[in-house]
Amino acid sequence: MPDDDLPETFHVTSDEQLRAVSNLTRHRIMAVLRFEPATITQIAERVGLAKGSSSYHVRLLERAGLVKVVRTRKVRGVTERYYAMAARSIVLPDTGAGQPDVLMRHAVADLEASPADGARHVGMAHLRLTEEQFAELGARLEALAKEYRELSDPSLPDVSLAFALFRPAPRERAEGDSK
Secondary structure (H helix, E strand, O other), X not given: OOOOOOOOEEEOOOHHHHHHHHOHHHHHHXXXXXXXXXXXXXXXXXXXXXXXXHXXXXXXXXXXXXXXXXXXEEEOOEEEEEEEEOOOEEEOOOOOOOOOOHHHHHHHHHHHHOOOOOOOOOOOOXXXXXXXXXHHHHHHHHHHHHHHHHHOOOOOOOOOOOOOOOOOOOOOOOOOXXX
Protein backbone atom coordinates (compact mmCIF):
# COMPACT_ATOMS: atom_id res chain seq x y z
CA MET A 1 0.00 0.00 0.00
CA PRO A 2 1.49 3.34 -0.90
CA ASP A 3 1.63 5.38 2.26
CA ASP A 4 2.70 8.69 0.74
CA ASP A 5 -0.50 10.27 2.01
CA LEU A 6 -0.06 8.96 5.57
CA PRO A 7 0.87 11.51 8.21
CA GLU A 8 4.34 10.93 9.64
CA THR A 9 3.14 10.81 13.25
CA PHE A 10 -0.01 10.39 15.28
CA HIS A 11 0.19 11.99 18.72
CA VAL A 12 -1.73 10.13 21.40
CA THR A 13 -3.48 12.84 23.39
CA SER A 14 -6.71 11.42 24.84
CA ASP A 15 -7.36 8.85 27.55
CA GLU A 16 -9.27 6.74 25.02
CA GLN A 17 -6.24 6.66 22.71
CA LEU A 18 -3.87 5.88 25.58
CA ARG A 19 -6.08 3.00 26.75
CA ALA A 20 -6.20 1.70 23.18
CA VAL A 21 -2.40 1.57 22.77
CA SER A 22 -1.77 0.38 26.32
CA ASN A 23 -3.28 -3.03 25.63
CA LEU A 24 -0.77 -5.69 24.51
CA THR A 25 -3.20 -7.36 22.10
CA ARG A 26 -3.92 -4.05 20.37
CA HIS A 27 -0.20 -3.31 20.27
CA ARG A 28 0.30 -6.59 18.43
CA ILE A 29 -2.55 -5.78 16.04
CA MET A 30 -0.90 -2.46 15.22
CA ALA A 31 2.34 -4.36 14.56
CA VAL A 32 0.48 -6.48 11.99
CA LEU A 33 -0.74 -3.30 10.29
CA ARG A 34 2.63 -1.56 10.43
CA PHE A 35 3.63 -2.36 6.85
CA GLU A 36 0.49 -3.40 5.02
CA PRO A 37 -3.28 -3.38 5.36
CA ALA A 38 -5.06 -6.49 6.60
CA THR A 39 -8.57 -7.78 7.12
CA ILE A 40 -10.00 -8.89 10.46
CA THR A 41 -9.44 -12.51 9.39
CA GLN A 42 -5.81 -11.86 8.46
CA ILE A 43 -5.21 -9.96 11.71
CA ALA A 44 -6.81 -12.76 13.75
CA GLU A 45 -4.58 -15.36 12.09
CA ARG A 46 -1.38 -13.33 12.56
CA VAL A 47 -2.07 -12.45 16.21
CA GLY A 48 -3.60 -15.82 17.16
CA LEU A 49 -7.04 -14.49 18.11
CA ALA A 50 -10.60 -15.48 17.36
CA LYS A 51 -12.12 -13.29 14.63
CA GLY A 52 -14.62 -11.83 17.13
CA SER A 53 -11.85 -10.77 19.50
CA SER A 54 -9.80 -9.37 16.65
CA SER A 55 -12.81 -7.38 15.44
CA TYR A 56 -13.44 -5.99 18.93
CA HIS A 57 -9.86 -4.77 19.34
CA VAL A 58 -9.69 -3.30 15.82
CA ARG A 59 -12.94 -1.39 16.44
CA LEU A 60 -11.43 0.14 19.61
CA LEU A 61 -8.31 1.14 17.68
CA GLU A 62 -10.44 2.59 14.89
CA ARG A 63 -12.63 4.53 17.31
CA ALA A 64 -9.46 5.96 18.90
CA GLY A 65 -8.24 7.06 15.45
CA LEU A 66 -5.17 4.82 15.46
CA VAL A 67 -6.21 2.61 12.54
CA LYS A 68 -8.53 3.24 9.61
CA VAL A 69 -10.24 1.41 6.79
CA VAL A 70 -8.19 1.95 3.65
CA ARG A 71 -10.17 -0.16 1.19
CA THR A 72 -13.11 -2.51 0.94
CA ARG A 73 -14.12 -5.32 -1.37
CA LYS A 74 -17.14 -7.59 -1.74
CA VAL A 75 -16.54 -11.27 -1.02
CA ARG A 76 -19.56 -13.58 -1.38
CA GLY A 77 -21.95 -10.73 -0.57
CA VAL A 78 -19.99 -9.55 2.48
CA THR A 79 -17.98 -6.33 2.56
CA GLU A 80 -14.41 -7.09 3.57
CA ARG A 81 -12.56 -4.16 5.15
CA TYR A 82 -8.80 -3.67 5.00
CA TYR A 83 -7.36 -1.78 7.96
CA ALA A 84 -4.08 0.13 8.14
CA MET A 85 -2.29 2.38 10.60
CA ALA A 86 -3.48 5.99 10.64
CA ALA A 87 0.14 7.26 10.60
CA ARG A 88 3.67 5.95 10.07
CA SER A 89 4.45 6.20 13.77
CA ILE A 90 2.60 6.74 17.03
CA VAL A 91 3.94 9.19 19.60
CA LEU A 92 2.93 8.57 23.19
CA PRO A 93 2.87 11.22 25.89
CA ASP A 94 5.75 11.21 28.32
CA THR A 95 5.12 8.98 31.29
CA GLY A 96 5.10 10.53 34.72
CA ALA A 97 7.71 9.69 37.30
CA GLY A 98 7.24 6.15 38.56
CA GLN A 99 4.77 5.26 35.79
CA PRO A 100 5.43 2.24 33.58
CA ASP A 101 6.47 3.00 30.04
CA VAL A 102 3.90 1.39 27.72
CA LEU A 103 6.33 0.90 24.83
CA MET A 104 8.95 -0.80 26.96
CA ARG A 105 6.36 -3.06 28.64
CA HIS A 106 5.13 -4.15 25.21
CA ALA A 107 8.66 -4.62 23.88
CA VAL A 108 9.57 -6.83 26.84
CA ALA A 109 6.36 -8.86 26.41
CA ASP A 110 7.11 -9.31 22.70
CA LEU A 111 10.70 -10.29 23.46
CA GLU A 112 9.58 -12.84 26.05
CA ALA A 113 7.06 -14.29 23.56
CA SER A 114 9.61 -14.53 20.73
CA PRO A 115 11.13 -17.94 19.97
CA ALA A 116 13.98 -18.59 22.40
CA ASP A 117 15.95 -20.37 19.68
CA GLY A 118 15.50 -17.51 17.19
CA ALA A 119 18.15 -14.96 16.37
CA ARG A 120 18.10 -11.95 18.63
CA HIS A 121 20.41 -9.32 19.97
CA VAL A 122 19.69 -8.20 23.51
CA GLY A 123 22.03 -6.21 25.67
CA MET A 124 22.27 -3.45 28.18
CA ALA A 125 25.08 -1.00 28.64
CA HIS A 126 25.66 1.32 31.57
CA LEU A 127 27.33 4.49 30.37
CA ARG A 128 28.54 7.75 31.82
CA LEU A 129 27.91 10.55 29.35
CA THR A 130 27.89 14.31 29.21
CA GLU A 131 24.60 15.99 28.25
CA GLU A 132 25.98 16.53 24.76
CA GLN A 133 27.02 12.87 24.39
CA PHE A 134 23.62 11.78 25.73
CA ALA A 135 21.80 13.95 23.15
CA GLU A 136 24.09 12.81 20.32
CA LEU A 137 23.62 9.12 21.14
CA GLY A 138 19.85 9.57 21.29
CA ALA A 139 19.82 11.29 17.90
CA ARG A 140 22.07 8.61 16.37
CA LEU A 141 19.84 5.80 17.68
CA GLU A 142 16.73 7.49 16.29
CA ALA A 143 18.43 8.11 12.93
CA LEU A 144 19.58 4.50 12.71
CA ALA A 145 16.07 3.23 13.50
CA LYS A 146 14.62 5.58 10.86
CA GLU A 147 17.18 4.47 8.27
CA TYR A 148 16.28 0.81 8.73
CA ARG A 149 12.54 1.54 8.92
CA GLU A 150 12.85 3.10 5.44
CA LEU A 151 14.61 -0.06 4.20
CA SER A 152 11.83 -2.30 5.52
CA ASP A 153 10.29 -4.68 3.01
CA PRO A 154 6.78 -5.95 3.86
CA SER A 155 7.60 -9.31 2.25
CA LEU A 156 10.27 -9.99 4.88
CA PRO A 157 9.65 -11.31 8.41
CA ASP A 158 8.96 -8.77 11.15
CA VAL A 159 11.81 -7.53 13.30
CA SER A 160 11.33 -5.34 16.37
CA LEU A 161 13.83 -2.82 17.63
CA ALA A 162 13.36 -1.28 21.06
CA PHE A 163 15.78 1.08 22.68
CA ALA A 164 15.67 3.25 25.73
CA LEU A 165 18.28 5.85 26.54
CA PHE A 166 17.65 7.38 29.92
CA ARG A 167 19.25 8.57 33.10
CA PRO A 168 18.21 6.26 35.94
CA ALA A 169 16.80 7.76 39.11
CA PRO A 170 19.52 8.33 41.72
CA ARG A 171 19.78 5.42 44.08
CA GLU A 172 20.24 5.90 47.76
CA ARG A 173 23.36 4.20 49.00
CA ALA A 174 23.05 1.66 51.75
CA GLU A 175 25.26 2.07 54.77
CA GLY A 176 28.66 0.58 54.15
CA ASP A 177 28.53 0.99 50.37
CA SER A 178 31.68 2.47 48.94
CA LYS A 179 31.46 5.76 47.11
